Amino acid sequence: MRPPPRFGRATQVVLGLLCAMSLITYVDRVNVATAAGSFASEFHLNNTQIGFVFSVYAYPYFLLQVLGGWFGDRFGPRRTLAVCSFIWSFATVLCGFAGGFTALIAARLLLGIGEGAALPTATRVMADWVEPRRRGFAQGLTHAWSRFGNAVTPPFVAWIILRSGWRASFLLAGAISFVWTAVWYVYFRDDPARHGAITAAELGKLTPRRPPAFLPAVPWGPLLRRLAPVAATYFCYGWVLWLYLSWLPIYFVHRHHLLLKNSALFSAGIFLAGVAGDWLGGIITDRWARQTGRLNGARSRMVALCMLVTVLSLLPLFLLPHLRLPAIALCLSLGFFFNELCIGPMWCIPMDIAPEYCGTASGIMNAGGAIAAILSPVAAGFIIDRTGNWDLPFFCSIGVTLAGAGLALTMRPESKLCVPA
DSSP states (O other), rough: OOOSSSSSSSHHHHHHHHHHHHHHHHHHHHHHHHHHHHHHHHOOOOOHHHHHHHHHHHHHHHHHHHHHHHHHHHHHOOOOOOOOHHHHHHHHHHHHHHHHHHHHHHHHHHHHHHHHHHHHHHHHHHHHHHHGHHHHHHHHHHHHHHHHHHHHHHHHHHHHHHHHHHHHHHHHHHHHHHHHHHHHHHOOOOOOOGGOOOOHHHHHHHHHOOOOOGGGGOHHHHHHHHHHHHHHHHHHHHHHHHHHHHHHHHHHHSOOOOHHHHHHHHHHHHHHHHHHHHHHHHHHHHHHHHHHOHHHHIIIIHHHHHHHHHHHHHHHHOOOOOOHHHHHHHHHHHHHHHHTTTTTHHHHHHHHHOGGHHHHHHOOOHHHHHHHHHHHHHHHHHHHHOOOOOHHHHHHEEEEEEHHHHTTTTTTTTTTOOOOE
């Protein structure tokens, strides 16, 4: 008989570790947005260069999405995430020692290498460790913690900058990341059945794990064709996400002339709306799927609807140009909330379509988001440098979101990819 768990159910602890990973990776990824004002002055950077610092990590991040997901499928999440988290922890520390623009770019590139496999491999973990009817909830919850990371990062980094300088914020974040690496490697096991603390009741609810050695070769052609509209839709979602994550703190500083600490508080409030959106989106898509039995509605139509409401939330910023700051913050919060409602259904789709290859499939989908992370921050910086208009990047995002709503209806999560026996 297995001994009773010491820290709660093993499946809950694993989900908790994934939530912590989501928070940590986004803190390491977006702390530059709050620190930008400090290092930009020190290194004499313009807005286009700042946007490049924001986005450069996404080049290797994009290239490693599919490969990282494949590694998670083939070699197991335990080793894959341990190696990757060590790399992103080291890269975060290096950001704190950067002596100029080039060194900062190099550290951010290394960060992208480390984080490239994180989310696809986390999806592989969920396919093995989360019961099917709660996968939307699990995806929504873990991504809610990433948005919580977005929310706490601006005031946290601003507080550290005001006391110890911008470099200290990177050093502390890197140290926390190293701690997570050690805990993950000691506690996690690829096969739930081999975990010493898991119970028979938990195992009975999970999908039996198919060992990687018995999986047939990845059907790349069919998989890429099935995931292409999903990746395109996720690009549109990611365009809005990375506009917020990269530019929101200094948007309030330059557009509305707030002090850094006040800008950080406004940004944190908006990102908290994303926490609620991620959490609720996972619950809604699970419940919709259980009550109707139709994944096309619970995934594709839900995403399309959420993107349309995102557009409606942002339109008052441009139709009503004399809005006061609290109303502007409300519109931005609603836009972020409805954009984030897409997360739960979107991240379920790779598991719906290709459960045996869900690490690889989610990497294909997230590659679309990585391309958005490359283009969106730089495009916003370029627009601001050329026009001086800090609102225009948000207006451009409306057109991208409308395109995403149309693309969402072309996703077919009910049609599962056939896998050879």
